[in-house]
Amino acid sequence: MVVRGAPLIGATAAYGLCLALRRDPGDASRAAARARLLATRPTAVNLRWALDRIEAAAAPCPPAARAAAAYARAAALCDEDVAVNAAIGAHGLVLLEELFRRKGGRGRLDVLTHCNAGWLATVDGGTALAPVYRAHDAGLPIHVWVDETRPRQQGAALTAWELAAHGVPHTLIVDGAAAHLMQRGRVDACLVGTDRTTRRGDVCNKIGTYAKALAARAHGIPFYVAVPTSSIDLALDDGLAIPIEERSPDEVRLARGRSPEGHAATVALAPPDTPAANPAFDVTPAALVTALITERGVCEASAEGVARVGNQP
């Protein structure tokens, strides 16, 4: 968890494989490095996607040329990430503009997001936040409800920070408050990222996402997912088959933040021996997803929709 965010995990793994190839470009070493990197995180599919691309670039080369080929591919992969996110921003902007028009073009457009799918989670630009930044820059009166996203508070610590840095109006809430705001008509759309999306459009994302999708459906609120096609797993239909990373119970028993003096600090929220479960992701079935926003356009969360944007190499 030094690196987080599916796209950034992919980019970092790519350079991890580069480092291994620089040390030893042999097949055995390459395979070992790949296996070790692949085992670091089970949920996000970008990790495998990025390693496959570095492999494909390096393997055909003579050993002495492999590291250089890998580095070149990793750099290209990072540039691609930036371009992908820019395209997601452009496609998402169209959706947000349409929502605002349907609201009569008055008041503000309230978007709710969970966790952090901003530029801190990618090489640059962000996925779910890319359309938000574009909308704000285009003069749309956008406001973001930021789920704090326990247990690691990526919403409170990262998304709130990112939005403030960009000047986007936002309000932090606890995870339990989102359904209440939807019930009171204060959310126009949900917009989240994904760690892995299946061939039929089931969306795996940070724990807590599924509850937002259920609430959004109950209130007729569109639920959009920003999906770089690199996070689509075409080998998988059923989102419930995605392995869910189970993290340390200490993340639930404790909260990490900053002390009044500004230092990193931790407080215990529960008695020390309290048993705790910490599934890090959940799965939102395609039926609850209004649309996927990919770099190749907006599509239905279905086998047909996903096939149209595909995950062609």
Add this chain to the structure above:
Amino acid sequence: MVVRGAPLIGATAAYGLCLALRRDPGDASRAAARARLLATRPTAVNLRWALDRIEAAAAPCPPAARAAAAYARAAALCDEDVAVNAAIGAHGLVLLEELFRRKGGRGRLDVLTHCNAGWLATVDGGTALAPVYRAHDAGLPIHVWVDETRPRQQGAALTAWELAAHGVPHTLIVDGAAAHLMQRGRVDACLVGTDRTTRRGDVCNKIGTYAKALAARAHGIPFYVAVPTSSIDLALDDGLAIPIEERSPDEVRLARGRSPEGHAATVALAPPDTPAANPAFDVTPAALVTALITERGVCEASAEGVARVGNQP
């Protein structure tokens, strides 16, 4: 927020009025004390309920006898609370036993609760936890999923502590994890308390409750609310009309707990100037509530059901 938990708020307000009557039993002073106590918390209806009962006992007496009458009524009110919770425990136990039978009497019975409606929230016995304690004592293999309940972590700090003290198996989770557990078939029932329930069965309870009810409905999981009839507001039909207390944004920006040395400590989870909203309660419409467990029996969450158990003085 020195005192929390709807039943305990009622009991404490009763003694607050006693103290005022001891100082000055006159009508003006009594009215001022009542108004001041009533304004402390807008959401829980037990506050008004308890003050009305002390008033009814004290007002007919000559001034010199009012304080004694008030103290006697307050003590009776506390005894009633204990008896009410024991009855809720007995009625709820029948429901839990039935659920376990329907499961084939094998494995364990997984109950999810939100916030704290245990004996720490009442004079004694608890409301939502009363059936849990009864079931555990009766040998039912009950296990409780404890929502941490941000922003004040009553689940992590209070419910986990209570359950551990009683020896009831439990597991702490973040609020966002409940829907995931329901989706994976790991929750047999939800059981929560209430700060105010309307004449038609809408349930106002700690923020985050509504999201559990939506998830429970999506997965066909029964959603029970433990309701002392003192928390039923017969003057109100529509739960959405209940005033929702908006607390300090600092509760959302910060987490309070204990430092590694065991001292009360606070960490900032978000940048200091982050705007935050902190609605403390939400409303679950009656249609999502499987049944109300009152001290007078289990009833449907509907005008008819509530009328049967009533709120007769």
